Amino acid sequence: GDSVTQMEGPVTLSEEAFLTINCTYTATGYPSLFWYVQYPGEGLQLLLKATKADDKGSNKGFEATYRKETTSFHLEKGSVQVSDSAVYFCALSGEMGDYKLSFGAGTTVTVRA
Amino acid sequence: NAGVTQTPKFRVLKTGQSMTLLCAQDMNHEYMYWYRQDPGMGLRLIHYSVGEGTTAKGEVPDGYNVSRLKKQNFLLGLESAAPSQTSVYFCASRRTGGNQPQHFGDGTRLSIL
Numbered sequence: 001g002d003s004v005t006q007m008e009g010p011v012t013l014s015e016e017a018f019l020t021i022n023c024t025y026t027a028t029g030y031p032s033l034f035w036y037v038q039y040p041g042e043g044l045q046l047l048l049k050a051t052k053a054d055d056k057g058s059n060k061g062f063e064a065t066y067r068k069e070t071t072s073f074h075l076e077k078g079s080v081q082v083s084d085s086a087v088y089f090c091a092l093s094g095e096m097g098d099y100k101l102s103f104g105a106g107t108t109v110t111v112r113a
Numbered sequence: 114n115a116g117v118t119q120t121p122k123f124r125v126l127k128t129g130q131s132m133t134l135l136c137a138q139d140m141n142h143e144y145m146y147w148y149r150q151d152p153g154m155g156l157r158l159i160h161y162s163v164g165e166g167t168t169a170k171g172e173v174p175d176g177y178n179v180s181r182l183k184k185q186n187f188l189l190g191l192e193s194a195a196p197s198q199t200s201v202y203f204c205a206s207r208r209t210g211g212n213q214p215q216h217f218g219d220g221t222r223l224s225i226l
Contacts, residue, residue, distance in 0.1 A: 004155075032211070034214060041219075043117075043203055043217035043218050043219040043220050044156075044203065044205075044217040045217070046214040046216075049212070049214060089155060098144070098161060098163055099144060099207060099211075099213070099215075100146070100158055100161060100171065101146075101156075101158070101205075101215060103155035103157075104155055105154060105155045106153075106155050
């Protein structure tokens with residue numbers, strides 16, 4: 001079945017540092033890929049998405065590129081802020097019509113001032 | 114602009130008690146989902162619905178039941194609560210069509226003593 005593996009945390013960074021969170025997936029066909037972010041005490045919010053190979057999703061300075069050859073969707077940000085402290089989830093939606101999401105375990109990121 | 118609303122936000126139950134979690138969405142979405150979030154495990158799908166009057170099992174359905182009598186509401190029931198069901202529960206919805214993201218509620222924190 002479909003599955004997502006993402007880099008384990010926690011990750012602690014200083015402000016303005018570069019952030020990378022690795023995500024790889026296993027799925028048949030051409031899934032859609034997502035990054036969701038969860039701020040403390042809140043639900044998940046869509047951060048960015050990509051729906052086909054070589055697509056690049058971007059939002060709020062974060063980027064991720066759909067790499068089918070390496071089955072990866074790594075999240076990057078060039079200069080993090082304290083406000084980026086959150087839990088980040090990589091997820092995929094398969095080609096079935098029910099559009100179920102399979103999530104990675106989540107990576108907790110803490111940015112220090 | 115409510116989006117997805119979950120009721121209640123917190124609840125403490127004793128083993129063996131029953132309860133119902135309510136999810137309501139005002140976006141006229143066809144698809145609705147119930148997940149549970151446990152430390153280090155990401156989100157796991159409990160049950161889902163692809164339209165009014167339909168329900169289907171997800172990855173971890175045992176001990177839960179659901180109903181979708183109205184398009185805007187998706188109820189999750191615990192008939193006889195067990196400590197293993199202590200978790201944070203999230204509801205999500207999405208519109209029809211490929212590549213659409215799921216929209217999440219803020220979650221219900223449930224403790225079973």
